[in-house]
Amino acid sequence: MNILLVGAGLSGAVIGRQLAEAGHQVTIFEARDHIAGNCHTERDADTGVMVHRYGPHIFHTDDAEVWGYVGKFARFLPYRNRVKTTVAGQVYSLPINLHTINQFFGTAMRPEEARRFIEDEKADTSITDPQSFEDQALRFVGRDLYEAFFRGYTRKQWGMEPSQLPASILKRLPLRFNYDDNYFAHRFQGMPEEGYSAMVAAMLAHEGITLHLNTPFKRGMAAGFDHLFYAGPLDGFFDNQLGRLGYRTLDFEEFRHDGDYQGCAVMNYGDEDVPHTRITEHKHFSPWEEHEGSVLYRETARAAGPDDIPYYPIRLLEEKALLSDYVELAQGCAGVTFVGRLGTYRYLDMDVTIREALDAAAHFLEHGTCPAFL
Ligand code: UDP
Incomplete structure (x- = not known):
């Protein structure tokens, strides 16, 4: 045919x-x-x-x-994929894992302690059936981590309040009570x-x-x-x-650097007063290659127009x-x-x-x- x-x-x-x-x-x-x-x-x-x-x-x-x-x-x-995020002048590890939690709260908790700690963080929320991104995030990590890592980034990425967004967007991300900083949980x-x-x-x-x-x-x-x-x-x-x-569309502002600009492929920016959502340093996607020069994209999101x-x-x-x-x-x-x-x-x-x-x-x-x- x-x-x-x-x-x-x-x-x-x-x-x-x-x-x-x-x-x-x-x-x-x-x-x-x-x-x-x-x-x-x-x-x-x-x-x-x-x-x-x-x-x-x-x-x-x-x-x-x-x-x-x-x-x-x-x-x-x-x-x-080992993503980092810069929030309030510090670099943290994503997805939220034991390192992120201990660094953020200035603690040295072990997995079970951290699990109980996050349970307490979530205790002030009485959401049982989360529909929105915000409800899902509050139930998932509690208010402090939500406000630092998700609220600002999500407002920038989607151009609206997390309370208006579906919970499904956040369900893409894991939360770990160990030091596994692999962004994805898939086998391959x-x-x-x-x-x-x-x-x-x-x-x-x-x-x-x-x-x-x-x-x-x-x-x-x-x-x-x-x-x-x-x-x-x-x-x-x-x-x-x-x-x-x-649709949301993305703008990439390209810039160059001699050597290594940020030390990782993807650096997110959670703060709302930073206009971009993330910076991508492409050479780190091919860690088996060696390049002196570096190409980077500063990424911002906005509503897509017809063109x-x-x-x-x-x-x-x-x-x-x-x-x-x-x-x-x-x-x-x-x-x-x-x-x-x-x-x-x-x-x-x-x-x-x-x-x-x-x-x-x-x-x-x-x-x-x-x-x-x-
Ligand atoms: N997200 C966030 N902070 C981050 C990373 C992600 O709030 O540092 C939220 C944001 O709303 C994003 C969603 O989680 O749209 C899904 O993230 P993912 O990394 O899967 O997005 P993608 O790489 O597909 O843009």
């Missing part, structure tokens, strides 16, 4: 590869001038540093099949040796796949294809006819209502499957995106078709 894919990010590359391997003819239209979507990486011409052009992407998963799959297209080298974690774009390029390197960069999609372009997998923005597919789904790159779907009540209207429209379109972060308007990690892409391709190969949403 003749299959059209819109978007050459992870969803498009994985579905394209799976269908091409099964003998289908795959055409991909990508609006930007590069592949790999927001996990695009490229080497900086001056320093040779591998830069994450759209901000930090660390691959982590519990899904052995997904881990095996990415390993077919790139060599993954060991990488542990690593960084592709030559970056994500090289991995995606390897996925797309198949004779059954034809890629067109710089090719924004309009619905008429799907004529003549047997099926469309669409990984672009869901509202954009319908020319925003019901209104725009809200901005969408990053984080906002998914508050208003967006969810609009989303369900778009989902209804989408379900009325025959021969189209909406996939990925933008196509389904969800905050997706890379491994989940790949899992869902594999599932969508498997469904199509088994049934010869695929519903609007899997």
Whole structure:
């Protein structure tokens, strides 16, 4: 069959590869001038540093099949995401762990003591079924740690009060009563040796796949294809006819440094009077490489305008209502499957995106078709 894919990010590359391997003819239209979507990486011409052009992407998963799959297209080298945060003139370790707790409270507690201590910290909160980010945080770590590490950062990142945000955002982060400072608790974690774009390029390197960069999609372009997998923005597919789904976008102010600027890949800034949320020093994403020069991004978040790159779907009540209207429209379109972060308007990690892409391709190969949403 003749299959059209819109978007050459992870969803498009994985579905394209799976269908091409099964003998289908795959055409991909990508609006930007590069592949790999927001996990695009490229080497900086001056320093040779591998830069994450759209901000930090660390691959982590519990899904052995997904881990095996990415390993077919790139060599993954060991990488542990060890994030630091600067708050009120001190550097702390994230996610909140025993080191963070002892440093913050000036104590030398052992795990069980710290656990009891945090239980007492939480005692003044009577929240049983947390719905909001704030309730979840108060129940999780108590008021002092919440106000230092989460409140300011979250206001900057999301541009609204944590009491308005869903609890699910915080549920991404662990709390540890030991000295494990690995940001992620997943079994598999690593960084592709030559970056994500090289991995995606390897996925797309198949004779059954034809890629067109710089090719924004309009619905008429799907004529003549047997099926469309669409990984672009869901509202954009319908020319925003019901209104725009809200996103946060990011601005990266690039700067350079000779040597090592901050000693780690990601330094968060929890204080509200510091405008940026974090600084990324890209060379630390490739600890096996040596570079004298350094490339850094100072990152700030704001509401996305119509011409901005969408990053984080906002998914508050208003967006969810609009989303369900778009989902209804989408379900009325025959021969189209909406996939990925933008196509389904969800905050997706890379491994989940790949899992869902594999599932969508498997469904199509088994049934010869695929519903609007899997
Ligand atoms: N967060 C925070 N302080 C931090 C790091 C994270 O308050 O130092 C909150 C913030 O609301 C963020 C959420 O936790 O949006 C999820 O964090 P994560 O690091 O998973 O965000 P990502 O790297 O996907 O932007």
